[in-house]
Amino acid sequence: MEAVSNFLASDLFYRFRKSPVAVLAFIVTALLVLSALFAPWIAPQNPFDPGSLNLMNGFSEPGKPNQFTGETFMLGTDDQGRDVFSTILYGLRISLFVGFSAVMFAMVLGSVLGLIAGYTGGRTDTIIMRIADIQLTFPAILVALLIFGIAKGITPPSYRDEVAIWVLILAIGLSDWVQFARVVRGATLVERNKEYVQAAKLIGRKPMAIMLKHILPNTLGPVLVIATISLALAIIAEATLSFLGVGAPPTQPSLGTLIRIGQGFLFSGEYWILLYPAGTLLALALSVNLLGDWLRDALNPKLK
Amino acid sequence: MPTPLLSVRDLVIEFPTRHGPLTAVDGVSFDLAAGEVLGVVGESGAGKSLTGSAIIGLLDPPGHIASGEIYLKGKRIDNLRAEDMRAIRGRHIGMVFQDPLTSLNPLYTIADQLIETIRTHLRLSEREARQRAIGLLDDVGIPAASRRIDDYPHQFSGGMRQRVVIALALAAEPELVIADEPTTALDVSVQAQIIDVLKEQCTQHGASVILITHDMGVIAETADRVAVMYSGRIAEIGPVREIIQNAKHPYTSGLMGSIPTLAQEEDRLVQIPGSMPRLSDIPPGCPFNPRCEKVFDKCRVQRPSLIPVENRQVACWLYEDTGTSEVAT
Amino acid sequence: MSKVAAKAATPLLQVSDLSCVFDVSKPWLNRLIEREPKQFLRAVDNVSFEIRKGETLALVGESGSGKSTIAKMLVGLLDPSEGTILFDGEPMITHSSDRMTELRKRFQMIFQSPYASLNPRWKVADVIAEPMIVLGVEKDSAKIQARVDELLDLVSLSAADGSKFPHEFSGGQRQRIAIARALSSSPEFIVCDEPTSALDVSVQAQILNLMRDLQDQLGLTYLFISHDLSVVRHMANRIGVLYLGALVEISDSKELFRAPQHPYTRMLLDAVPDLEMTGRKRKEVEGEIPNPINPPSGCTFHPRCPFANERCRREVPRWTRTKTGVAACHGVEESRIPETEMAR
Numbered sequence: 001m002e003a004v005s006n007f008l009a010s011d012l013f014y015r016f017r018k019s020p021v022a023v024l025a026f027i028v029t030a031l032l033v034l035s036a037l038f039a040p041w042i043a044p045q046n047p048f049d050p051g052s053l054n055l056m057n058g059f060s061e062p063g064k065p066n067q068f069t070g071e072t073f074m075l076g077t078d079d080q081g082r083d084v085f086s087t088i089l090y091g092l093r094i095s096l097f098v099g100f101s102a103v104m105f106a107m108v109l110g111s112v113l114g115l116i117a118g119y120t121g122g123r124t125d126t127i128i129m130r131i132a133d134i135q136l137t138f139p140a141i142l143v144a145l146l147i148f149g150i151a152k153g154i155t156p157p158s159y160r161d162e163v164a165i166w167v168l169i170l171a172i173g174l175s176d177w178v179q180f181a182r183v184v185r186g187a188t189l190v191e192r193n194k195e196y197v198q199a200a201k202l203i204g205r206k207p208m209a210i211m212l213k214h215i216l217p218n219t220l221g222p223v224l225v226i227a228t229i230s231l232a233l234a235i236i237a238e239a240t241l242s243f244l245g246v247g248a249p250p251t252q253p254s255l256g257t258l259i260r261i262g263q264g265f266l267f268s269g270e271y272w273i274l275l276y277p278a279g280t281l282l283a284l285a286l287s288v289n290l291l292g293d294w295l296r297d298a299l300n301p302k303l304k
Numbered sequence: 305m306p307t308p309l310l311s312v313r314d315l316v317i318e319f320p321t322r323h324g325p326l327t328a329v330d331g332v333s334f335d336l337a338a339g340e341v342l343g344v345v346g347e348s349g350a351g352k353s354l355t356g357s358a359i360i361g362l363l364d365p366p367g368h369i370a371s372g373e374i375y376l377k378g379k380r381i382d383n384l385r386a387e388d389m390r391a392i393r394g395r396h397i398g399m400v401f402q403d404p405l406t407s408l409n410p411l412y413t414i415a416d417q418l419i420e421t422i423r424t425h426l427r428l429s430e431r432e433a434r435q436r437a438i439g440l441l442d443d444v445g446i447p448a449a450s451r452r453i454d455d456y457p458h459q460f461s462g463g464m465r466q467r468v469v470i471a472l473a474l475a476a477e478p479e480l481v482i483a484d485e486p487t488t489a490l491d492v493s494v495q496a497q498i499i500d501v502l503k504e505q506c507t508q509h510g511a512s513v514i515l516i517t518h519d520m521g522v523i524a525e526t527a528d529r530v531a532v533m534y535s536g537r538i539a540e541i542g543p544v545r546e547i548i549q550n551a552k553h554p555y556t557s558g559l560m561g562s563i564p565t566l567a568q569e570e571d572r573l574v575q576i577p578g579s580m581p582r583l584s585d586i587p588p589g590c591p592f593n594p595r596c597e598k599v600f601d602k603c604r605v606q607r608p609s610l611i612p613v614e615n616r617q618v619a620c621w622l623y624e625d626t627g628t629s630e631v632a633t
Numbered sequence: 634m635s636k637v638a639a640k641a642a643t644p645l646l647q648v649s650d651l652s653c654v655f656d657v658s659k660p661w662l663n664r665l666i667e668r669e670p671k672q673f674l675r676a677v678d679n680v681s682f683e684i685r686k687g688e689t690l691a692l693v694g695e696s697g698s699g700k701s702t703i704a705k706m707l708v709g710l711l712d713p714s715e716g717t718i719l720f721d722g723e724p725m726i727t728h729s730s731d732r733m734t735e736l737r738k739r740f741q742m743i744f745q746s747p748y749a750s751l752n753p754r755w756k757v758a759d760v761i762a763e764p765m766i767v768l769g770v771e772k773d774s775a776k777i778q779a780r781v782d783e784l785l786d787l788v789s790l791s792a793a794d795g796s797k798f799p800h801e802f803s804g805g806q807r808q809r810i811a812i813a814r815a816l817s818s819s820p821e822f823i824v825c826d827e828p829t830s831a832l833d834v835s836v837q838a839q840i841l842n843l844m845r846d847l848q849d850q851l852g853l854t855y856l857f858i859s860h861d862l863s864v865v866r867h868m869a870n871r872i873g874v875l876y877l878g879a880l881v882e883i884s885d886s887k888e889l890f891r892a893p894q895h896p897y898t899r900m901l902l903d904a905v906p907d908l909e910m911t912g913r914k915r916k917e918v919e920g921e922i923p924n925p926i927n928p929p930s931g932c933t934f935h936p937r938c939p940f941a942n943e944r945c946r947r948e949v950p951r952w953t954r955t956k957t958g959v960a961a962c963h964g965v966e967e968s969r970i971p972e973t974e975m976a977r
Contacts (some may be wrong), residue, residue, distance in 0.1 A: 202742055491860070572845070
């Protein structure tokens with residue numbers, strides 16, 4: 001309770017209230033996340049349970065009764081008769097899950113490596129940061145494709161669909177750790193020389209304790225900002241991979257998979273199969289990104 | 305009485321915040337005569353630097369002058385447009401800051417910067433301006449000025465850089481120089497040199513000086529009069545010697561007692577309990593009342609204005625009835 | 634008690650021939666291309682001194698004098714390049730971690746910046762309790778809490794302040810918290826690195842008074858580092874003056890101010906502003922501190938010294954006994970420096 005009231009009284013919350021863009025972005029993000037979380041309860045059907053599908057419902061136009069069955073679908077149906085609204089809700093679930101997990105993975109990996117590089121310095125620092133530099137010279141999506149390809153090569157075909165999501169998380173996470181490492185290393189270099197760290201060294205605290213208890217909490221601000229912006233990028237990366245057909249399998253389609261499926265129908269007139277998932281992806285990525293931008297400005301008043 | 309060179313009337317500087325405006329400088333008034341050196345002394349947050357910035361029109365937003373007037377030679381300057389103020393800065397008011405690198409552009413040579421300043425404000429040819437610049441550097445004690453003028457700021461040591469800044473401040477013969485903590489970033493042995501140069505050069509060019517510092521020692525050696533600031537207000541203003549040797553305001557006397565000196569043999573320093581209030585909770589009445597030994601009821605409710613005592617002014621209710629006569633302590 | 638009595642003769646801290654050399658070379662590739670040799674900075678050069686139990690030794694010097702580097706070496710934050718530090722007869726640098734923990738309980742440090750020396754994400758009580766817990770002085774959490782309250786009280790803060798965060802305090806109050814932390818493991822020896830230079834004068838007076846009271850109350854030994862001679866005069870029993878990493882004079886505090894021997898000490902004293910307005914004219918000091926990477930030959934002070942001669946330019950001065958202490962100056966050794974008129 002105290003934490004909540006503290007937050008409501010904080011400068012951060014005040015700045016948030018004063019920024020209409022941030023409030024709007026937050027509402028859109030929250031709506032999308034909540035509907036993804038409660039998809040099984042909100043969605044009119046489970047689009048991936050073949051039993052609940054009726055092929056006769058295929059290609060229903062949005063908001064109009066189907067010519068064969070008379071059923072109405074808010075956002076229409078695809079060729080299999082799947083409700084597009086439901087597929088979007090389930091797709092959001094996958095997209096958000098992959099994006100969120102990938103960012104968490106990248107954040108933990110990057111922060112740990114950045115902390116070690118910044119605190120230890122010397123050769124360890126050089127090795128970690130050179131790897132990061134080299135990785136930065138390749139486009140992230142290429143790195144993800146490469147990791148995905150390798151993972152595909154070493155998993156037996158029967159497991160591929162099961163592990164596809166985890167491989168996706170690994171691939172996106174590994175392509176994204178560098179910026180966390182750089183930010184945390186930079187902050188660590190600043191904090192390392194502050195006198196509170198010297199005071200801890202003086203009493204013989206081990207480097208591990210100093211890094212985790214003293215330095216890490218003071219680097220969390222920028223990490224949070226990067227994490228939010230990365231979330232938008234990770235969701236787009238996931239969509240890109242899935243669109244290219246190397247991401248989420250058709251049995252667990254994400255928004256990217258839906259877009260790939262939908263583009264086949266664009267020129268035959270069934271625009272809704274593409275348009276609504278694409279619109280959702282755009283809204284999600286944009287609102288998360290705006291939220292990240294706002295957070296960056298709010299936590300760093302000097303930029304204003 | 306002739307018009308003072310600079311006259312500040314009821315200056316109020318505010319910072320807007322979500323909890324309402326914070327008043328950082330509250331009703332500051334003083335006059336500065338031509339050729340005079342006024343020291344402004346106070347602890348961090350007392351509003352001394354803000355007062356200086358307001359006079360030269362360089363308050364950092366969101367801070368702004370909420371009310372009050374500033375006159376230079378009888379002409380109001382606090383409400384000028386930015387470009388008109390820019391013409392006054394440099395030509396009529398010169399500046400010396402704590403960090404020489406805020407006044408010097410690291411990308412240009414000293415010659416470039418001096419000549420540009422001189423030619424912006426004075427009608428001189430490139431050659432004449434260069435001659436003048438070398439003369440100025442010579443005056444502030446830069447050895448081999450004609451050679452070193454083509455060096456970049458980073459090629460000078462801290463003390464030498466501050467000398468260059470003084471030359472730059474005086475380049476267009478301003479009537480007023482505002483020096484904000486000019487020696488704080490320097491080593492003790494160099495401080496004395498810079499203070500000497502500043503004072504000597506300003507006297508020679510006939511410029512008045514407002515010397516803003518937290519160091520009473522610097523004021524003692526340099527200023528004619530001193531204004532002691534506390535919580536955005538002037539607590540006491542008057543001739544330096546008298547204020548240092550016989551402070552009237554309890555804050556001033558506490559401040560003087562708390563400075564360790566070389567002559568002192570006592571074990572304990574005089575200490576003022578507590579610390580200066582934050583801007584967000586300045587107490588009603590006299591802002592010093594919670595820390596004051598001589599506090600009485602009136603101090604807690606009514607704010608004292610400057611009361612003339614002898615040849616100085618003190619914002620303290622102790623002197624309300626005494627007017628200009630001495631109070632028994 | 635008997636242990637203390639037995640060791641009363643030995644100084645608490647003995648520093649001999651302490652040096653610290655930093656490699657300030659450009660990166661390897663730049664050196665290769667620009668054909669420059671490696672560059673070294675002797676931040677501390679052959680410094681020796683002793684601190685007796687219960688006294689305050691002050692080290693004064695301007696920027697680049699190596700005073701903070703010495704402080705860091707004394708508390709083990711920096712390894713000396715040469716020389717030894719004996720704490721109560723035992724070498725300070727030991728590889729046995731148990732012995733090191735025992736030693737660490739006995740010394741502490743107060744830092745310059747009250748803003749950077751407290752972790753902004755930690756509550757004040759946790760900040761103060763950390764040395765106690767890490768060094769294993771106290772294990773029971775109720776006792777730790779009681780000790781934290783006691784320490785807060787000792788530095789004139791209230792027990793309720795323990796649950797606040799550092800940003801809720803003013804600079805002076807933060808320095809009090811830093812002092813409470815330094816006292817938390819009940820040390821005997823405290824290194825104070827410019828503890829008041831970031832504070833306003835009226836607050837500085839409070840902190841200096843507090844530090845003196847604590848010294849009397851707890852029998853602490855201080856090494857007090859400062860650039861401000863008037864502060865040093867107020868705090869120290871003995872004073873060492875540093876110039877470009879080397880000690881130039883050590884003397885009893887009162888004597889140093891009455892009869893400074895080394896020309897640099899005199900110059901420093903001359904540069905202190907005259908607040909009594911006695912009309913004493915500050916003497917114009919020549920020149921500035923040279924670049925420590927390329928220090929002058931012989932006595933490093935010779936380019937600024939009014940008494941320098943050929944010998945000073947050539948030969949590094951050795952320690953000479955003076956009437957008041959010791960000084961490293963050829964002029965003092967040859968008694969060719971006029972008696973000072975420093976009688977105050």
